[in-house]
Amino acid sequence: MPSGASVTSIIKSRVLSFDLIFRRGDFHLHAAAKIESGATGICGPSGCGKSTLLALIAGLLRPDAGVLSFRGETLVETSRRVFVPAWLRHFALVFQDGQLFPHLSVKDNLLYGYRCRSSDDRRFDLTQVLDLLEIGPLVGRRPGQLSGGERQRVALGRALLYSPRMLLLDEPLASLDERLKQQILPFLKRVKDETGIPMLYVSHTHSEVEFLADRTLRLEEGRLVA
Amino acid sequence: MLTPEEWEALRLSARVALWATAVCIPAGTFVGWLLARRHFRGKFLVEALVQLPMVLPPVVPGYALLLLLGARGPIGHWLEATFGIVLAFTWKGAVVASAVMAFPLLVQPVRVAFRMIDTRLEQAATTLGATPWNAFVTVALPLALPGVLAGAVLCFSRSLGEFGATMAFVGNIPGETRTLPLAIYSFMQLPDGEAAAMRLALLSIALAVVALAVSHWMTRRAERRLGYLDHQVPRA
Numbered sequence: 001m002p003s004g005a006s007v008t009s010i011i012k013s014r015v016l017s018f019d020l021i022f023r024r025g026d027f028h029l030h031a032a033a034k035i036e037s038g039a040t041g042i043c044g045p046s047g048c049g050k051s052t053l054l055a056l057i058a059g060l061l062r063p064d065a066g067v068l069s070f071r072g073e074t075l076v077e078t079s080r081r082v083f084v085p086a087w088l089r090h091f092a093l094v095f096q097d098g099q100l101f102p103h104l105s106v107k108d109n110l111l112y113g114y115r116c117r118s119s120d121d122r123r124f125d126l127t128q129v130l131d132l133l134e135i136g137p138l139v140g141r142r143p144g145q146l147s148g149g150e151r152q153r154v155a156l157g158r159a160l161l162y163s164p165r166m167l168l169l170d171e172p173l174a175s176l177d178e179r180l181k182q183q184i185l186p187f188l189k190r191v192k193d194e195t196g197i198p199m200l201y202v203s204h205t206h207s208e209v210e211f212l213a214d215r216t217l218r219l220e221e222g223r224l225v226a
Numbered sequence: 227m228l229t230p231e232e233w234e235a236l237r238l239s240a241r242v243a244l245w246a247t248a249v250c251i252p253a254g255t256f257v258g259w260l261l262a263r264r265h266f267r268g269k270f271l272v273e274a275l276v277q278l279p280m281v282l283p284p285v286v287p288g289y290a291l292l293l294l295l296g297a298r299g300p301i302g303h304w305l306e307a308t309f310g311i312v313l314a315f316t317w318k319g320a321v322v323a324s325a326v327m328a329f330p331l332l333v334q335p336v337r338v339a340f341r342m343i344d345t346r347l348e349q350a351a352t353t354l355g356a357t358p359w360n361a362f363v364t365v366a367l368p369l370a371l372p373g374v375l376a377g378a379v380l381c382f383s384r385s386l387g388e389f390g391a392t393m394a395f396v397g398n399i400p401g402e403t404r405t406l407p408l409a410i411y412s413f414m415q416l417p418d419g420e421a422a423a424m425r426l427a428l429l430s431i432a433l434a435v436v437a438l439a440v441s442h443w444m445t446r447r448a449e450r451r452l453g454y455l456d457h458q459v460p461r462a
Binding site for chain 2: 055059085087089090091092093095099101102103108112113117158159162167168195
């Protein structure tokens, strides 16, 4: 019998749990996992459903069946018709190509999610994030004037300033060359170590995931394996 | 340079075209977005209905408006009985005729503009806490603005030139529904009206050229403001 204290610590460290089924034509995804705090990597070949899984967790897609909960709060339960939409989940998603808003300055991009949060829920301010990611000199620019590596750091900063409960990273380095990847990875590690925000990191490159993640899951043919 | 009668036609045309454009911008933005982004049953019918005035002889939509919105038409009768609004043979009716005819010209560029925007930008906005409406207002709409502006100018120009539907629905009443094209037509019918018809024709050409120049300038400006022209070489 585990003692009371250790049971609590297990419950506390379990951040996200899900069991989701999603079908579109021939594509079939059935993923179930219990994610703990820290960084979790999800690996798998292209087209295995990694991005779909993140979109389901973020609330951008509705599963055909299943449950999803975050720290005990039910976000999806299809049998009870529960579906919390993306904008109420407070999970920030960083896309492969950043998806910065081209009509806003870097500063307004960074503050987009920040402004959507009430001041009580904000955990970081602009200067902290600018220092952490070393993007201070970029604030006056437009996204079109940034290099690929700068764009991804700004996208990461924008997600952090939203003070997310969880950070979902969808191949954030895939569009960068090897040299740039090596420059950005330390920033990701810094975000993980200094903010303590649980991270779900999806990539088809095993080395990236190993560098960053505390544990790794593999997605193969639409199924998650440890 | 212009006689009072000609000034009146010019002022009336400007008023009708501005109102028609003002009515079309919100409606056309909504329909353009709907056609670009949503799939629904009967979409083909909505598309056909929007495009129809472009391919029909203009007198046909004008006649249809008269049947529907005229004093004895079902909607026209109801409007007059309930709100006291009379459209047939008034300048307000000319606005409706112009709006119906110019609507497809606004919808088309708006639709293309919304289709060009990566939907993942709005998805990114919702994962940063923006409601779909917020994401639309802060992301999709500003990015579609060049298309909306280009469409609005086309819509305004088309309204200035509206002839067939206006003639059929609201007639050719001096000071009420006799817009520039109708005034030109009327002067052409008069034995000594040739000089006036020529002056108004030249004026129409000048207005069209100005509208196209304004459209070009506004679109360029909006694109630059939105960062579409920032094609600097990225530095690593």
